[in-house]
Amino acid sequence: MxxxxxxxxxxxxxxxxxxxxxxxxxxxxxxxxxxxxxxxxxxxxxxxxxxxxxxxxxxxxxxxxxxxxxxxxxxxxxxxxxxxxxxxxxxxxxxxxxxxxxxxxxxxxxxxxxxxTEINQPAVGFSGLGINPLKLGHVAFLANNYEETITFYHDVLGFTFTDKIGENFANFLTCNTDHHVINIIAANDTRLHHIAFQVKDASHQYAASDLLAKHEIPIIWGPSRHTAGSNIATYHRDPEDNVVELYTDMDVFVPELGIFEPRPWHTEMPYKPKVWEGLSVWGTEFQLDLAKI
Ligand SMILES: [Fe+2]
Incomplete structure (x- = not known):
């Protein structure tokens, strides 16, 4: 095994x-x-x-x-x-x-x-307060030892490649049916790029943006539909400037077939892992300055 x-x-x-x-x-x-x-x-x-x-x-x-x-x-x-x-x-x-x-x-x-292998599960449920996402979905991190790190998650921990953005920029890997659980970004140092939480749907995402606005927390990136993963994403910062993504509609990977479940917004059928150039399929291009993350 x-x-x-x-x-x-x-x-x-x-x-x-x-x-x-x-x-x-x-x-x-x-x-x-x-x-x-x-x-x-x-x-x-x-x-x-x-x-x-x-x-x-x-x-x-x-x-x-x-x-x-x-x-x-x-x-x-x-x-x-x-x-x-x-x-x-x-x-x-x-x-x-x-x-x-x-x-x-x-x-x-x-x-x-x-x-x-085991974590205690007191099952405290959902508070119903605040944004209350469905789950912690993925992390993206800058990695100073990019290629070895990707090999480690793939070869040692059993992750599967899904998409890439550029041949040597960002690598998306999953360990379940979510399009990605980690996103490894080539860089000179190692640190968090963003932490991402799944929300129920687009209306939950808009309600979350309204709630953030009431607390004077601006959306710094998005909303837009990503290329890799198809997730509709918005980004803001927590009190210590960690970038937090809220997303919905992420592609569902079918490992047995090596394709993603079909969705109406897919531009190709079947939808397979590939190398992307940009970040947004809507053209509402967004850019986060890596130096400011
Ligand atoms: Fe993300």
Missing amino acids: SVNVFRLAYVDFFSKDPAHMVEYYSEIMGYRITEEQNGITYLSNGYDHHNIVITPSDKQAIRSYGYQLDGGLSLDEVQEKLIATGIESRIQEDVKPGVSRFIELNDPSGNTIELF
Whole structure:
């Protein structure tokens, strides 16, 4: 058996301003606080003990990304596979709430990732407050070791390629039927590009924009339909300037066929993974300055 990640379960932020980050994720995004321990706040939307973690720090960065494994291999077996591919890792036990045992390692660009088979599921449900997205859907990150990092997620963790933008700009990979769960962008340093949450539909997206406007949080990019993924996306910033995407209508990948489920807005049938040039199919071109992310 191979190592097989099947979802991105959580993102843990190092935060210089944890009070405002917790306020944003609870009151604007509508996540519920499930636990506070050692100053660290755990927030959930749905089943899991946490999908967002805010860890106080003297720096603003990503502390870790949490990926769930399908359980076909035990954590010890996964670690053996990692050792066989020359990847260092540590098994952590009872060091934090919600995930009692996980493998901690760094990807080739230096991101800390946590691999686990089980997460506590207190199932706090949806608050019904704020934006209240359906789920944490994907992360896009700049990677200073672009090619090795892509190979790592593909060859070691079992991700599948979907689309690319440019031959050497952005690579989209999935570990389930969502068009992408990670988007790896070539860069000189490694950091978050954006974190993305799925909303129900376009009207939910507009309501979210109205809610953000009431809180004087501007939309900085979009709305537009992306090329890679077909998702209709809007982007804004959280209190620490992390870019947050809200999206709907993302392509559904059918791994058995290597195509995406047909949609009326697809320009080709069947719709297959490919290399794109631009970012928007609507022509409402948008651009985020990478230097300002
Ligand atoms: Fe995205």
